[in-house]
Amino acid sequence: xxxxxxxxxxxxxxxxxxxxxxxxxxxxxxxxxxxxxxxxxxxxxxxxxxxxxxxxxxxxxxxxxxxxxxxxxxxxxxxxxxxxxxxxxxxxxxxxxxxxxxxxxxxxxxxxxxxxxxxxxxxxx
Numbered sequence: 001x002x003x004x005x006x007x008x009x010x011x012x013x014x015x016x017x018x019x020x021x022x023x024x025x026x027x028x029x030x031x032x033x034x035x036x037x038x039x040x041x042x043x044x045x046x047x048x049x050x051x052x053x054x055x056x057x058x059x060x061x062x063x064x065x066x067x068x069x070x071x072x073x074x075x076x077x078x079x080x081x082x083x084x085x086x087x088x089x090x091x092x093x094x095x096x097x098x099x100x101x102x103x104x105x106x107x108x109x110x111x112x113x114x115x116x117x118x119x120x121x122x123x124x125x
Contacts, residue, residue, distance in 0.1 A: 036124070055070070073107065
């Protein structure tokens with residue numbers, strides 16, 4: 001999995017991942033951002049899964065639901081029930097911000113995901 005971290009013009013951390021994993025980049029940027037506490041909580045959950053103390057973990061975020069299992073991590077798009085005007089506004093926002101509106105989710109291995117989260121934590125510290 002290829003990834004790159006940088007700062008936007010306001011100094012906020014931004015994660016860019018390869019196209020097949022861009023959802024993870026959006027999730028790191030939007031949901032974890034620079035929140036060390038959230039990052040550490042996630043790393044604790046990953047370690048619990050790796051050690052067999054926990055079978056799985058599920059967390060719903062703004063746009064995606066995160067599902068952690070013993071070997072795989074899955075991000076699924078959260079379906080929203082918007083009226084037409086809201087959908088048009090969202091589509092305009094997504095287009096203006098160059099986000100891929102066709103992305104419904106992605107999967108990766110737990111080990112790879114943990115490495116990305118550790119790298120993100122190191123970057124923002």
